[in-house]
Amino acid sequence: MSQLATAKPVQGMTPRRTTLWHEIRRNWVAYAYIAPFFVLFAIFGAFPIIYSFVLSFQQWNGISAAEWIGLENYVRLFADRLFWLAMWNTVFIGIVAHIPILGGAMLLAFIINSAAIRFKHFYRSAYFLPVVTSPVAVSLVFSTLYGVRFGLINWLLTEMGFSPIDWWGGSGEWIKPAIIILFIWRWLGWNMIIYLAGLQGINPELYEVAAIDGANLRQVFVKITLPLMRPIILFTLVLSTVGAMTLFDEPYLLVGVTGGTNNAGLTIAMYLYDRGFKFAHFGYASAMAYVVSAIIVAVSVLNIRFFGRSNTEA
């Protein structure tokens, strides 16, 4: 392999081209190995994404003939009150849930990683348990915990002297907190495991030096741990952005496809599902999918730019 590379002829254009062709033919096995990904992605990934773009300029219910309507789907989308409400709900739930998720995960990982803790393996497993269970199962269990008249949480609240919470009623003001609590419960452990793995990769000598210099716990955390963890925080941030913006299973099961009272729990993915598959507004749903996906990709890229670059500077 290396011999062939050094024996490359360097005379003119034609030999180089034949070398490239030769290289491609010589490595045909490698292309065969990566072919399944690119074939499956072309069929089930790239094609739907491109076709989605075309569909977003059409009006089609899947039965009658598709009608070209230009930008009308987008115009309607930006004037759609429910779309903006769903967008607001999704962003609100995502941000409010992720502050305790990422902060708490970092804190817990820091605690578990400290020398004072025994049974690390037990804690890691316990915190990770929610992630391996299906969002459907978890949502169903939580919907019994949230029971308004006989739910465990309201029982606890009344025992402690508070008034019970009307989770689904009123003006729907408790729907988002219900989804957020479930979301935190489910994803804290996953992020914690990722952060813990990152912490374990930090050279312990750094901590020893800091301890000799008399740095307190907070200083160690802010000056040593956080900067070294930046790439891993970036990784969780990107995944969290995508996860939060495409949130579907949990709210769908807790409050149903309309999002409950005043659509307070309607996320963008649920609205997309509702328009696309309940009402078969294929064109409109495609336009929505494009706008939301563009936002998600843009936020991910911004995350990478922001965290990625400052990491290389530091």
Add this chain to the structure above:
Amino acid sequence: MASSETTSLTESRKAASVAVKRKTRWQPLLRSVVFNSVLLLGAFLSAFPFYWMFVLSTQSTQQIFSWPPQFMPGGNLVANYENMFTIIPFWRNFANSAFVAITHTTLSLLFCSMGGYAFAMYRFPGRNWLFGLMLATMMIPWMAGIVPWFILISKWLHWINRYEALVFPGAASAFGIFWMRQYIQESIPHELLDAARIDGCHEFSIFFRIVAPLLMPAFAALGIMIFIGSWNGFLGPLLVMQEKTMYTLPVALSLLRQDPRRGFDAGVLMLGTALATLPMLIVFLMATRRFMAGLTIGAVKG
């Protein structure tokens, strides 16, 4: 000047460490108590819903909707079990989930290890470009093409109510290939392949006879992740499986919740949920270390 600076620095260090020692005699204990109680509370909150799920699955609806809540198992397990079958064909749904998860995982492991192996071990024209393209596809959210995806599955492939719709799409995931590449790069030496080539071993047999057996730990770790993802998937089966007998467990459970004829039978619902969750709990508890080690390869070393 420099030497006096260093001496004063070491002196201040000494002084500081003495101060730390004096101050911290009681501090480690306090810290340990606080840390441990926080962790214990968190672990309790993490695990409690599972206990609750199992308890409720043994209670009747009357017991569940009673005040105060009953924290001990009730005696209604058998009745709940029998009632469940009047709403959904539970074991059929269970078998659907198992079949889809097993075939999808097997196929994924084949494709991901092949792709990861090629990206790790071959230098071929366009490798970096193709690898970058593959990584970039990870940023695309599933919703981008979901409408045409459904049209493709239903109108052109006629895969509604067929397992193919859940087995093939996503069987070669970018994440899985990336993960396998990381693993292969670190664990398989190039010399091994060169030696096999000198012995006249065909490229395909090098991978399937020599490399693949060495990847068993990786297959286990990635396989668990893919299996759990497939077992728990909801939106895909919700769109594709439209007959009760073809539902996977999550879809069947969501039906238990909203069965219009019977209303909401909480005991039955919790029993179904518990039975659907149990296999994942067992898989996870049996292979926790491997699973978490696998999960972090992609995150930390990427």
